[in-house]
Amino acid sequence: MTQAVQLDQAEIDLFRDNVRKFFEKEIAPHYVQWEKEEILPREVWTKLGENGFLCVDVPEEYGGFGASFRLSAIVVEEASRFGFSGLASNLSVHSDIVAPYILHLGTEEQKQRWLPGMVTGEVVGAIGMTEPGAGSDLQSMKTRADKDGSDYLINGQKTFITNGQHCDVIVLACKTDPAAGAKGITLFTVDTALPGFARGRNLEKMGHHCADTSELFFENVRVGADQILGGEGRGxxxxxxxxxxxxxxxxxxxxxxxxxxxxxxxxxxxxxxxxxxxxxxxxxxxxxxxxxxxxxxxxxxxxxxxxxxxxxxxxxxxxxxxxxxxxxxxxxxxxxxxxxxxxxxxxxxxxxxxxxxxxxxxxxxxxxxxxxxxxxxxxxxxxx
Ligand SMILES: Cc1cc2nc3c(=O)[nH]c(=O)nc-3n(C[C@H](O)[C@H](O)[C@H](O)COP(=O)(O)OP(=O)(O)OC[C@H]3O[C@@H](n4cnc5c(N)ncnc54)[C@H](O)[C@@H]3O)c2cc1C
Missing domain, CATH: 1.20.140.10 (Butyryl-CoA Dehydrogenase, subunit A, domain 3)
Known part of the structure; x- marks a missing residue:
């Protein structure tokens, strides 16, 4: 694991201050409107990226700042403190869930392919675990990835997926061996531009309105074995x-x-x-x-x-x-x-x-x- 860049307290405070100023100027004046529209404008992601507020702990070789989690977490903390909870959930999924999965489990090729774009905001990440019939009990998921030659064909449905409308890459949990229980689950990085992928409804929620929580559908989505994240059956x-x-x-x-x-x-x-x-x-x-x-x-x-x-x-x-x-x-x-x-x-x-x-x-x-x-x-x- 690469050693995180160490910052002193004054540098950490300065970062927090910059995040706050950005939220005051770029987010606060529009947030109520975005809540009404039930989605963030796509440019919010690239603006956050331009300011260095996405995937802050991703190492420098993948475009990040290489800081510690402590620094990265400040972005979500400040969004939450301002009461921008929907935005905070979008950001947590992107920077603190999807990016670490790719960083910790990905091949060099997967890291090079996805992480630099996630840092700039050109690529938005989502994580697809939950299904209509499988939430807390993840092992009962039905989405399958079946071997087809050297590829896999993904079929199934996910729901409640944060960043579902904007996402460009999904860390997707699938069954590769339905008879093997927990050992039959595999993660894939799925490019949402692939044929057979479709976004469903942006679900209407009681809160977190601007967080695009969606259904996602997969019909014969063909992915190479090189898109397996972290090993087959290791999901x-x-x-x-x-x-x-x-x-x-x-x-x-x-x-x-x-x-x-x-x-x-x-x-x-x-x-x-x-x-x-x-x-x-x-x-x-x-x-x-x-x-x-x-x-x-x-x-x-x-x-x-x-x-x-x-x-x-x-x-x-x-x-x-x-x-x-x-x-x-x-x-x-x-x-x-x-x-x-x-x-x-x-x-x-x-x-x-x-x-x-x-x-x-x-x-x-x-x-x-x-x-x-x-x-x-x-x-x-x-x-x-
Ligand atoms: C706004 C929003 C955003 C989300 N974002 C994502 C996302 O980005 N990606 C993703 O994959 N998922 C996401 N989820 C899904 C979320 O993680 C699940 O809703 C959650 O894990 C619960 O699963 P469930 O809704 O199927 O409830 P169930 O698992 O059906 O639970 C129903 C009730 O049973 C209880 N229960 C279940 N099992 C037990 C047990 N063993 N013992 C005691 N009680 C139990 C639960 O605590 C709950 O009270 C999101 C959900 C929402 C609402």
């Missing part, structure tokens, strides 16, 4: 190896979203008056905010520990699950309790907290549900 094991980072980035986004909601709520309760005083002066408000701040601080500390563990190659599936479970459950609580402090205005769409509230809900479902996180943790607690 399930590879997914398990890569999932901790996916869960950690969701956890970091959740903590930053909590911090953003708290900041906006503090501002509101200081201004809003009731019974002749500011809402911030009621003991209930003070205690609620204190309680939330305390829980956010504890979650921040644990996710920082997990980030360090990831950068040292030591993050376990269990710690990633603990982080995902606790932070996303907290995000739901913070959204609910902060909205309450806004009173009726919190229920109005013109107040961002109403969007924060609906956007928070998916965090406990995708990337492994809270129940699946508890199963993983329970196995480690009980030793089975």
């Amino acid at each position: 399930f094991a590879n997914l398990m190896d890569e999932l901790p980072r996916e869960r950690l980035i969701l956890a970091l986004g959740a903590v930053a979203a909590c911090e953003g909601m708290l900041e906006r709520t503090v501002e509101y309760v200081k201004e809003r008056k009731a019974f002749g005083v500011s809402v911030s002066q009621f003991q209930n408000t003070r205690f609620k905010l204190a309680e939330l701040q305390a829980q956010i601080a504890v979650n921040r500390a644990f996710t920082t520990q997990c980030t360090n563990e990831y950068d040292e190659g030591k993050l376990t599936a269990v710690n990633a699950s603990v982080a995902k479970l606790t932070t996303t459950e907290l995000q739901g609580k913070v959204a609910d309790e902060c909205l309450q402090l806004f009173g009726g205005y919190g229920y109005m769409q013109e107040y961002q907290i109403s969007r924060d509230y609906v956007d928070a809900r998916i965090q406990r479902i995708y990337g492994g549900t809270s129940e699946i996180m508890k199963e993983i943790i329970a196995r480690s607690v009980l030793g089975k």
